[in-house]
Each structure stands twice: as C-alpha cells, then as structure tokens.
Amino acid sequence: MPKDGGIGASSKRREDIRFLTGEGNYTDDINLRGQAYVFFLRSDIAHGTLNSVDTSAAESMPGVVKIFTGADFTEVGSIPCGWQITDKHGEVMQEPRHPVLAFGKVRHVGEPIAAVVAETLGQARDAAEAIEVDISELPAVIDMKQAVKEGAPKVHDDLTSNLCYDWGFVEENKAAVDKAFEDAHHVTTLELVNNRLVANPMEPRVAVGDYARGTGDHTLYTTSQNPHVIRLLMGAFVLGIPEHKLRVVAPDVGGGFGTKIFHYQEEAFCTFAAKACNRPVKWTSSRSEAFMSDAHGRDHVTKIQMALDADNNFTALRTDTYANMGAYLSTFAPSVPTWLHGTLMAGNYKTPLIYVNVKAVFTNTVPVDAYRGAGRPEATYQLERLVDKCAHELGVDPIALRRQNFITEFPYATPVAVEYDTGDYIATMDKLEEIADIAGFEARRKESEAKGKLRGFGVNCYIEACGIAPSNLVGQLGARAGLYESATVRVNATGGLVVMTGSHSHGQGHETAFPQVIAEMIGIDESMIEIVHGDTANTPMGMGTYGSRSLAVGGSAMVRATEKIIAKAKKIASHLLEASEGDIELKDGAFSVAGTDKSVAWGDVTLAAYVPHNYPLEDIEPGLEETAFYDPSNFTYPSGAYACEVELDPETGHVTIERFAAADDFGNIVNPMIVSGQVHGGIAQGIGQALMENCAYDSDGQLLSASYMDYAMPRASDLPFYTVDHSCQTPCTHNPLGVKGCGEAGAIGSPPAVVNAVLDAMRSGGKNVDHIDMPVTPQRVWAAMNG
Amino acid sequence: MYNFDVEKPTSIADAVKALSRDEAQPLSGGQTLIPTLKARLAMPSVLVSLSGISEMRGVRLADDGRLCIGGGTVHRTVAQEAETHYPGLASLAARIGDPAVRNRGTIGGSVANNDPSACYPAGVLASGATIVTNSREIEADNFFQGMFSTALEEGEIVTEVKFPIPEKARYEKFIQPASRFPLVAAFVAKFNDGVRVAVTGASENGVFRWTEAETALSADFSAKALEGLKLDGGSMISDLHGSGTYRAHLVGVMTKRAVLGLI
The missing domain is CATH 3.30.43 (Uridine Diphospho-n-acetylenolpyruvylglucosamine Reductase; domain 2)
Structure with missing residues (x-):
C-alpha cells in the first residue's frame, strides 16, 4: 500500500498550486517604488581592443538617469572564481580579472560594455543605441586546440597563454597507466565532443538592486540557486559590503539547472547602481541576452582509451580532455572538468588504473560552468561510449562486458580518489533488462524494418557523486567555500513548524518533500510544516542547491535540527508527565511514558515551551527552536542503468526515441513522484543534448545558435513516455536519511544510451559507424550513413 | 520595439x-x-493592420472552380474550411508552426513575406495559384522573385489567393528541429494536364519549381519516375541544420514521399 504521508508517500507538490495559478512570486514580479531600469549594451564583437565608449550623446536622451562604463568599476573587485585548481606541475591556475563592465578589451559576444539606467526600459534601450563604441577587432580564439598553440592570439594579454591549467589526475599513477597500455591485449580508442549547451531555464535571469540611504542597507533580489553564496561573493569580493549590510533574496525561481548558481556581473551592477543612483535598479534578461550571458555548459573535446586483458577485463583507462572555460572563469568553472569529472572516471567498473588529463582553455566565448550534472555527464558519456566501442571491437555483448567489469564489493575505493559507500550495479542492470523489455526488442526491430526504418538499442550505466560535499575534502581540492548545509527548525506555540533551510528550491519540490521528513519524525501531518528558503535575512548561512545536494545535505541538517527539537521536547514532556526522560517515547504526534497509558500531545508540549507556567525553567530554556549545520563525511553515489530504443529513418537520418527506460538506485526515497519527475526532466535534457541541442560559434566568435530559431530544445512531442524505476535501493551509509540525490541522474545517464542506440540502428542497416558526435542531428546521421 | x-x-x-x-x-x-x-x-x-478588413477573410469556392482564400485568412481557418475542396492545401495549413501561429498567421502575410522556409509559397506555386492584390492579379510563377522578394509594389496588399484545385496534392515537410520551419518541404500537385512540384526551405532563391521532377512525373506519376533525378546542392541553403548537399537530397526524398502518398 502506498503511504499517504511522511517518508515514502507521493505527496502532491504543494508549491505547484501557486506556480500553476500565476500566484508565484518571481524576481521579475518584484517592483519597488522609484525603480529604474537598466539596459546593458553588449559587445557584438568576440575579441577586440576597447578604444573608447562615448556616452555623451546618450546622456541627454529622455529618461536617462545615469550611464555606466567599465571606467566606473575600476575600483570595484573582480567577479570572483570560487575554486582554484592546482595543475600537474604544482602551479595554481591562471585566473584573469573579470570586470563588471568590459574595460580595455571585449572578450566575447554578449559581454556588457556599458549600462544605461533610465526611467523605462525603452528609454534605456534608446539611449544605449546612441552610445558610440570604438573597438579595434582582434582575431578571435574559438577552437580550443588552436587556442593553446604557440603564437595563438591571447584572450587575456596579462596571462602567459590561453591555458588556464593542465591538470593530471592521479599524476602519480601516470607511469603505471602507460605501462598497462603497453602490456594490454587490446586497446580501444575513442575521440569525441561533448557539445556545448545553453541551460535555458524557463525564467530568464533577473536582478533588482535596492539601497536604503537612511540605514546603508543593500538588498539584491535575484534569480539564484544560492543567495548566501551570492551575498558572500558579491559583498566580500566585488563590492566590499559586509554581510550584515547586504541582504540577498532569491524568491520563487523558475528553473536553474546550474546556470543560476553563479555570481554574475548584472547582480553586482544592480546592487552598485542602486546606491549610485539612489533608487532601485532592475534588470530582466531577454531571452536573446540569456543565450549570450548565462554561463554555458559542457564543451569538452576528449580522447579516451581503454586497455583490456585477454579475458576482456578493463586494466587501465586514460583520457585527454580539452575543457572550454570561455573568456572568463565563472564561479565554479575550474572544478567542473576536474574534481567533478576526473573523480568519476572509474564509473561502475573496477578498472584498477586511471589517469585523467584536462587542459582548461580560455576562448572568446561565453564562460562555461556547471550545467545539470556538471562534469559527471561528461565522464559518463565518454566512458560509456568507450565501453560500447570496446564491446563491438571485441565482438562481445555490451551488457555482458559491463557486467563482467562491474564493481561488486562495497565500500570500494576507486583509483581516482573517491570511495563509493554503497551500490548494486548488477541489481540495477537486472532491473533495466526487465523494464526495457530487451526480450521483445527483436520483434520491435522487425516491425520497424517492415516500415523501412532501422531500430537500435543502446544501454549505459552511470555513477555520480552527489550530496556535495565534505568541506575539509573540497577545501584541500581548491574550493574557496565550505559545502555544508544549514537548517533552523522553529516550532510555534500551537505545534506547527517552520523550517528555515539554506537549501534553495527552484523547482525541485522542497516545500513538499522536506515536510514529509519531519512529519515522519514527529508523527504529525505534513500540513503543519512550512519551508522557508531563499532569503539571507531569515535563513541561516547555507550553500544553496546544486549537485543533487538538497535532501542529502540540507535535509540532513533539517533532520539534525529536528532531532534537537525532539530531544528538548522530550525533556518538557518528561516534566509534564512526571516521568523519567529516558522513558519518554514520541509516536504519532504524542509523547508517552513507556509501558503506561500516560501521554501528552505534541501541541501541549510545544505550548508549554512558549507558555512555561508548568516548566522546568531551572533546567531548560523556554522556546523550541534549533539550528543545525550538517557537513557530510563523503559524497553520495547514486547509480543506475539506462536503455534507449530509437527508430532511424535511413532516407532522412531522422531519429526518434521510441522507448526509454531508467533503473536508478537513489538509496532511500522520500517522495517517489517527485523523484520520478526529476528523472523525467533529466532524461528530457539528456535527450536534448544527445539529439538536438547545439550551442555553436563560427570562427569569428559569433554565436550561430543565439535564439530558439536555431537552438533546438526538446519538446514533448520529441520524447516518449519513459519507464523509470527506483526500486533498487542501497541506502547511503553516512547521512541520516540514507538518501543519495536524484536531480541530475537523468541528464547524466541518458546521452550515451541514445548515441549507443543510434549506432546500433546504423549497424542493423549495414553501416558500421564507430562514432557520431552529439547532437545526433538528421544531417549528421545521414552524412555518417552516406559518407 | x-x-x-x-x-x-x-x-x-x-x-x-x-x-x-x-x-x-x-x-x-x-x-x-x-x-x-x-x-x-x-x-x-x-x-x-489588415486584420479588421472582413472582405479579406474567408475561404470560398468560386464559380470557375477555383478555391479563393482571402489574404487575411488565418491558417487555422484554411485548415478547416479548405479540407473539403482542397485537402492537400488544408493539410499544409494545418501543419504551419504551432496553434498560436495558426490562429494569427495569414496566407497573405506568408506569401507577401516569401520567407525561403515558409510553407505557403510551396502550396501557392505548386498549385499555379493567382495572387490577387488591391490593384491586379499576379500568377504565382511571376510572383515569387527570390528570398523575401516578390512582385508586390510598395503599399500593395495581397487581398486574395485563387487556387486551381488539382486532382490530388500532397505536402511533405521535413522540419528544422529548432524553428520547426521546413528544412526542406515539397508540394506535389497533380492536375489532369500535368504535375507541378514546388520546393521550399532549400534554395538560396526561395521557393522554386523542380521542373525536372515535374516533367518526369507528368509522364509517369510514380516514385520510380524520380529515380536518378538530382538537384545541385551548390545553390541550396547551407547552415547549421543542413548542408546544401543534404537539402538537395531531402528534396528528392520529400518529393518521392509526396508522390507515394498520392498513389
């Protein structure tokens, strides 16, 4: 029987009532008295010397309040980078200055050059057109391999080259890995591209800066996944505002997918300009601006090799990756191709020796940073494509080859520095084979062939690291932040609870799932619990939501705070019941004395805490409010196996996804419906990457896919009904809920299955194609089949 | 704006x-x-705004047997009201854009704009329709003059399009996955005195008649008649979504499928 409340129940998402009825409060819904609007004049040149920005004509245009250029920000800090990588020679990465407004040079199309604040957006835009910008165009650096060649034009003149870092991992293993390749019975090599993507959350970015002259308090309303992080980065590193004078509010946020983690220039600008203009300043990104100013995702070029022995056991793996940083280092950009990617290269396999090389490169493109999965999709894609290629070269079944090399004993210390606490890769593969109906595939293939189509089946496994992250570990790895999470649980006098969490919901469903946990712990109805998030003024310092961390880390903090609440409530109950504290039990919302029929209701205890007439004031304080900070001792390791079935039209190259099955192990599950929804959304994005999405630049650095006319997003009609299963559960061993995280799995686990299926379909049509790069567009398929 | x-x-x-x-x-x-x-x-x-002009709206069968569609008629209306007399054209209208586009976009606007990837120009040209303006009538063969270019003079309005109704017709479209405009689409119209084939999405010069295919199909209305016919990819649009060679290939596939759908 499905539960109707608490952990394991598919409670309906309470937040959807306001989202679906237009009652949400998004940043663009916030309009302050006296508000002015900013329009950013952005570079349409990818690389050039900024000779002058003449605003004189624009300043006298109607409605103009003030015009800003890079010169106004020379005393202001650089937009900071939150992670420092140390390269294979022990040198720290090259870290360029990232100005709020371009100064001296422009380095990518879309970089803001000037900002016009005016009474209306239309007036700001009119005035921006009257600004005269003189740029001497320089050759653009777009291709990563060209960018690191001797003599290539430099994106940043003050750096030694366009190479941000050259990272080797684990450097000490390199010689042993190379030796294993020399001794290998078989070596499979694959070169591939992990295509650049634009996140495209439904809500574009928005920032509203406000300044109270009377108190000197700053407020920034912004579309962020982590308001406390923005407060710290912007306050301490850019504008020099202490946290107690700066409030950052991220209200309802309409999707993030990583791209709203980072601190952006527009946020710093609106905060700065609100003080300079002494009135609120608002910026709402247009969709066109989003394409050229939101951090992009992925963009890796990789060569990967597997060494195998005569029995088809994986003996060593090595990779060479070029990772695009874009023109500047976005907040977490350096960590994505390194610690979020290299540490996952073992995948689900017991390959004993692994070496990963990553060259991070500056180019004249929009900065690249974390996008749903962040490094882990890149690792999974190359590994799972490679394993498939191994199987075909060796003439063995791809699933059998995977099974043969699975890690089967846990905990398992990988050769790439992480320890998987739990998992059962055989169980998820067994489940996949069942739900994907592999047995029925040949019959379905015949049906397709009868229609003149080819049908292909592809499979892959994945492992990811979520629940980011142990602070002391990431500190050693170069993070300039802790990655704990916080929660304050406030119990009201009549028994209702408010949880102030440092996590942030931008679609995930925290307002529904978090109360289920507390309802289970206390034995009360979920409706008695409310979740507050997104405002630094009323939540404890937290690190926000990304890396599938909310429930595993933020939820754990909430559990710890609730445990403190229960412990104190038991003391109060023992006083009221005149019993020993050790004999008090909490069940179904009532405290009772073990072995008796004496009990007191939850609401009576909470009332006593705030009306302490009959209360042990000599022993405990009145009130019932507790805070906990939870720092995980390890990552969590969700894993699974995915299968995709495609139909391919050999005449046009058009591929349709006919079936998609996902068997995931997320450990314990709080709300199965929300988990399914997360997997569905992730698969949609993974299929989008695999078949459709392509952020493309030409050689001059012009963005070719700068709107929905050319950037193909998946639509409902492009996707099948998925079969998802999360009944395989090996609970996480080190957090109190035993949960692992599910937000990114779909996006991580789906692209290789799609591409493997397309290649299988081609083979069934007699075309033995080794590899095809994403997005697998009709043109590419047709060219591969007719090339 | x-x-x-x-x-x-x-x-x-x-x-x-x-x-x-x-x-x-x-x-x-x-x-x-x-x-x-x-x-x-x-x-x-x-x-x-032309949307308040009632005389420019509607679908009617004229006495001469032609289907006359007012220039201000939206795609959704054509999809519904042309179905009985000219199902091939109704089907084209029913597949333009999305519901919002079909409830606002008009046939007159589409032909006047002559986007090289628009659907209507293919239907109009393959049907050998006549474009009626406020001052004259222009044969489709003389109307479309290259990408975004038509015979219309400054200030001239497309008030109606008159379609001869073929024995049968079919529009086959391969969509560009982002914009959902045709990457390539072919409209094949079979009249009792011959076949007309118009192609959109493919050429640098906008919609065009594939005369070799017309000749072949007029002699033998079968997919086999198209075998060996090839267009030159060099004059085709080449972009992120398809090279000229790929588009030239797709023209053949779409034309063949239209024929197969009619026999």
Whole structure:
C-alpha cells in the first residue's frame, strides 16, 4: 500500500498550486517604488581592443538617469572564481580579472560594455543605441586546440597563454597507466565532443538592486540557486559590503539547472547602481541576452582509451580532455572538468588504473560552468561510449562486458580518489533488462524494418557523486567555500513548524518533500510544516542547491535540527508527565511514558515551551527552536542503468526515441513522484543534448545558435513516455536519511544510451559507424550513413 | 520595439490609403513582423493592420472552380474550411508552426513575406495559384522573385489567393528541429494536364519549381519516375541544420514521399 504521508508517500507538490495559478512570486514580479531600469549594451564583437565608449550623446536622451562604463568599476573587485585548481606541475591556475563592465578589451559576444539606467526600459534601450563604441577587432580564439598553440592570439594579454591549467589526475599513477597500455591485449580508442549547451531555464535571469540611504542597507533580489553564496561573493569580493549590510533574496525561481548558481556581473551592477543612483535598479534578461550571458555548459573535446586483458577485463583507462572555460572563469568553472569529472572516471567498473588529463582553455566565448550534472555527464558519456566501442571491437555483448567489469564489493575505493559507500550495479542492470523489455526488442526491430526504418538499442550505466560535499575534502581540492548545509527548525506555540533551510528550491519540490521528513519524525501531518528558503535575512548561512545536494545535505541538517527539537521536547514532556526522560517515547504526534497509558500531545508540549507556567525553567530554556549545520563525511553515489530504443529513418537520418527506460538506485526515497519527475526532466535534457541541442560559434566568435530559431530544445512531442524505476535501493551509509540525490541522474545517464542506440540502428542497416558526435542531428546521421 | 502608430482600416481602400503614409508598413498576422519589431530590426512609422478588413477573410469556392482564400485568412481557418475542396492545401495549413501561429498567421502575410522556409509559397506555386492584390492579379510563377522578394509594389496588399484545385496534392515537410520551419518541404500537385512540384526551405532563391521532377512525373506519376533525378546542392541553403548537399537530397526524398502518398 502506498503511504499517504511522511517518508515514502507521493505527496502532491504543494508549491505547484501557486506556480500553476500565476500566484508565484518571481524576481521579475518584484517592483519597488522609484525603480529604474537598466539596459546593458553588449559587445557584438568576440575579441577586440576597447578604444573608447562615448556616452555623451546618450546622456541627454529622455529618461536617462545615469550611464555606466567599465571606467566606473575600476575600483570595484573582480567577479570572483570560487575554486582554484592546482595543475600537474604544482602551479595554481591562471585566473584573469573579470570586470563588471568590459574595460580595455571585449572578450566575447554578449559581454556588457556599458549600462544605461533610465526611467523605462525603452528609454534605456534608446539611449544605449546612441552610445558610440570604438573597438579595434582582434582575431578571435574559438577552437580550443588552436587556442593553446604557440603564437595563438591571447584572450587575456596579462596571462602567459590561453591555458588556464593542465591538470593530471592521479599524476602519480601516470607511469603505471602507460605501462598497462603497453602490456594490454587490446586497446580501444575513442575521440569525441561533448557539445556545448545553453541551460535555458524557463525564467530568464533577473536582478533588482535596492539601497536604503537612511540605514546603508543593500538588498539584491535575484534569480539564484544560492543567495548566501551570492551575498558572500558579491559583498566580500566585488563590492566590499559586509554581510550584515547586504541582504540577498532569491524568491520563487523558475528553473536553474546550474546556470543560476553563479555570481554574475548584472547582480553586482544592480546592487552598485542602486546606491549610485539612489533608487532601485532592475534588470530582466531577454531571452536573446540569456543565450549570450548565462554561463554555458559542457564543451569538452576528449580522447579516451581503454586497455583490456585477454579475458576482456578493463586494466587501465586514460583520457585527454580539452575543457572550454570561455573568456572568463565563472564561479565554479575550474572544478567542473576536474574534481567533478576526473573523480568519476572509474564509473561502475573496477578498472584498477586511471589517469585523467584536462587542459582548461580560455576562448572568446561565453564562460562555461556547471550545467545539470556538471562534469559527471561528461565522464559518463565518454566512458560509456568507450565501453560500447570496446564491446563491438571485441565482438562481445555490451551488457555482458559491463557486467563482467562491474564493481561488486562495497565500500570500494576507486583509483581516482573517491570511495563509493554503497551500490548494486548488477541489481540495477537486472532491473533495466526487465523494464526495457530487451526480450521483445527483436520483434520491435522487425516491425520497424517492415516500415523501412532501422531500430537500435543502446544501454549505459552511470555513477555520480552527489550530496556535495565534505568541506575539509573540497577545501584541500581548491574550493574557496565550505559545502555544508544549514537548517533552523522553529516550532510555534500551537505545534506547527517552520523550517528555515539554506537549501534553495527552484523547482525541485522542497516545500513538499522536506515536510514529509519531519512529519515522519514527529508523527504529525505534513500540513503543519512550512519551508522557508531563499532569503539571507531569515535563513541561516547555507550553500544553496546544486549537485543533487538538497535532501542529502540540507535535509540532513533539517533532520539534525529536528532531532534537537525532539530531544528538548522530550525533556518538557518528561516534566509534564512526571516521568523519567529516558522513558519518554514520541509516536504519532504524542509523547508517552513507556509501558503506561500516560501521554501528552505534541501541541501541549510545544505550548508549554512558549507558555512555561508548568516548566522546568531551572533546567531548560523556554522556546523550541534549533539550528543545525550538517557537513557530510563523503559524497553520495547514486547509480543506475539506462536503455534507449530509437527508430532511424535511413532516407532522412531522422531519429526518434521510441522507448526509454531508467533503473536508478537513489538509496532511500522520500517522495517517489517527485523523484520520478526529476528523472523525467533529466532524461528530457539528456535527450536534448544527445539529439538536438547545439550551442555553436563560427570562427569569428559569433554565436550561430543565439535564439530558439536555431537552438533546438526538446519538446514533448520529441520524447516518449519513459519507464523509470527506483526500486533498487542501497541506502547511503553516512547521512541520516540514507538518501543519495536524484536531480541530475537523468541528464547524466541518458546521452550515451541514445548515441549507443543510434549506432546500433546504423549497424542493423549495414553501416558500421564507430562514432557520431552529439547532437545526433538528421544531417549528421545521414552524412555518417552516406559518407 | 520602437514607437509607431497603428491604423486599423476596415476596407481594402482605406488600407491602401493608410499605406501611402511615410514609412508605413502593413501588418497582417504579425508572425514575422512582430518579432522583427521586438528585435528593433525595423522602424516603421505606422503599422496598418489588415486584420479588421472582413472582405479579406474567408475561404470560398468560386464559380470557375477555383478555391479563393482571402489574404487575411488565418491558417487555422484554411485548415478547416479548405479540407473539403482542397485537402492537400488544408493539410499544409494545418501543419504551419504551432496553434498560436495558426490562429494569427495569414496566407497573405506568408506569401507577401516569401520567407525561403515558409510553407505557403510551396502550396501557392505548386498549385499555379493567382495572387490577387488591391490593384491586379499576379500568377504565382511571376510572383515569387527570390528570398523575401516578390512582385508586390510598395503599399500593395495581397487581398486574395485563387487556387486551381488539382486532382490530388500532397505536402511533405521535413522540419528544422529548432524553428520547426521546413528544412526542406515539397508540394506535389497533380492536375489532369500535368504535375507541378514546388520546393521550399532549400534554395538560396526561395521557393522554386523542380521542373525536372515535374516533367518526369507528368509522364509517369510514380516514385520510380524520380529515380536518378538530382538537384545541385551548390545553390541550396547551407547552415547549421543542413548542408546544401543534404537539402538537395531531402528534396528528392520529400518529393518521392509526396508522390507515394498520392498513389
């Protein structure tokens, strides 16, 4: 029987009532008295010397309040980078200055050059057109391999080259890995591209800066996944505002997918300009601006090799990756191709020796940073494509080859520095084979062939690291932040609870799932619990939501705070019941004395805490409010196996996804419906990457896919009904809920299955194609089949 | 967008008068023009809306047997009301864009704009339709003059399009996955005196008639008749979504599928 409340129940998402009825409060819904609007004049040149920005004509245009250029920000800090990588020679990465407004040079199309604040957006835009910008165009650096060649034009003149870092991992293993390749019975090599993507959350970015002259308090309303992080980065590193004078509010946020983690220039600008203009300043990104100013995702070029022995056991793996940083280092950009990617290269396999090389490169493109999965999709894609290629070269079944090399004993210390606490890769593969109906595939293939189509089946496994992250570990790895999470649980006098969490919901469903946990712990109805998030003024310092961390880390903090609440409530109950504290039990919302029929209701205890007439004031304080900070001792390791079935039209190259099955192990599950929804959304994005999405630049650095006319997003009609299963559960061993995280799995686990299926379909049509790069567009398929 | 005035005349005569104003531009369904204005790529002083002109709306069968569609008729209306007399054309209209586009976009706006990837020009040209304006009638063969270029004079309005109804016709479209415009589409119309084939999405010069295919199909209306016919990819549009060679190939596939759908 499905539960109707608490952990394991598919409670309906309470937040959807306001989202679906237009009652949400998004940043663009916030309009302050006296508000002015900013329009950013952005570079349409990818690389050039900024000779002058003449605003004189624009300043006298109607409605103009003030015009800003890079010169106004020379005393202001650089937009900071939150992670420092140390390269294979022990040198720290090259870290360029990232100005709020371009100064001296422009380095990518879309970089803001000037900002016009005016009474209306239309007036700001009119005035921006009257600004005269003189740029001497320089050759653009777009291709990563060209960018690191001797003599290539430099994106940043003050750096030694366009190479941000050259990272080797684990450097000490390199010689042993190379030796294993020399001794290998078989070596499979694959070169591939992990295509650049634009996140495209439904809500574009928005920032509203406000300044109270009377108190000197700053407020920034912004579309962020982590308001406390923005407060710290912007306050301490850019504008020099202490946290107690700066409030950052991220209200309802309409999707993030990583791209709203980072601190952006527009946020710093609106905060700065609100003080300079002494009135609120608002910026709402247009969709066109989003394409050229939101951090992009992925963009890796990789060569990967597997060494195998005569029995088809994986003996060593090595990779060479070029990772695009874009023109500047976005907040977490350096960590994505390194610690979020290299540490996952073992995948689900017991390959004993692994070496990963990553060259991070500056180019004249929009900065690249974390996008749903962040490094882990890149690792999974190359590994799972490679394993498939191994199987075909060796003439063995791809699933059998995977099974043969699975890690089967846990905990398992990988050769790439992480320890998987739990998992059962055989169980998820067994489940996949069942739900994907592999047995029925040949019959379905015949049906397709009868229609003149080819049908292909592809499979892959994945492992990811979520629940980011142990602070002391990431500190050693170069993070300039802790990655704990916080929660304050406030119990009201009549028994209702408010949880102030440092996590942030931008679609995930925290307002529904978090109360289920507390309802289970206390034995009360979920409706008695409310979740507050997104405002630094009323939540404890937290690190926000990304890396599938909310429930595993933020939820754990909430559990710890609730445990403190229960412990104190038991003391109060023992006083009221005149019993020993050790004999008090909490069940179904009532405290009772073990072995008796004496009990007191939850609401009576909470009332006593705030009306302490009959209360042990000599022993405990009145009130019932507790805070906990939870720092995980390890990552969590969700894993699974995915299968995709495609139909391919050999005449046009058009591929349709006919079936998609996902068997995931997320450990314990709080709300199965929300988990399914997360997997569905992730698969949609993974299929989008695999078949459709392509952020493309030409050689001059012009963005070719700068709107929905050319950037193909998946639509409902492009996707099948998925079969998802999360009944395989090996609970996480080190957090109190035993949960692992599910937000990114779909996006991580789906692209290789799609591409493997397309290649299988081609083979069934007699075309033995080794590899095809994403997005697998009709043109590419047709060219591969007719090339 | 920049500021502009709006006029909403209720007759063709008033619309023509309004369009004589300086920098005036006609606005029909606005499916191309409004995004252009929003991107500040055009700066008309006045938009003359044609959507209030009832004489320009509707689908009717004329006495001469032609299907006459008012220039201001939206795609959804054509999809519904042309179904009985000219199902091939109704099917084209039913597949343009999405429901929002089909409820605003008009046939007159589409042919006047002559986007090289629009659907209607293929249907109009393959049908050998006549474009009626406020001042004259223009044969489709003379109307489309290259990418975004037509025989229309400044201020001239497409008031109606008259379609001879073929024995049978079919529109096969392969969509560009982002915009959902045709990457390549072919309209095949079989008349009792011959076959006309028009192709959109493919050529640098906009919609065109594939005369080799017409000749072959007029002699033998079968897929086999198309075998060996090849278009030159060199004059085709080449972009992120398809090379000229790929588009040339797709023209053959779409044409063949249209024929197969008709026999």
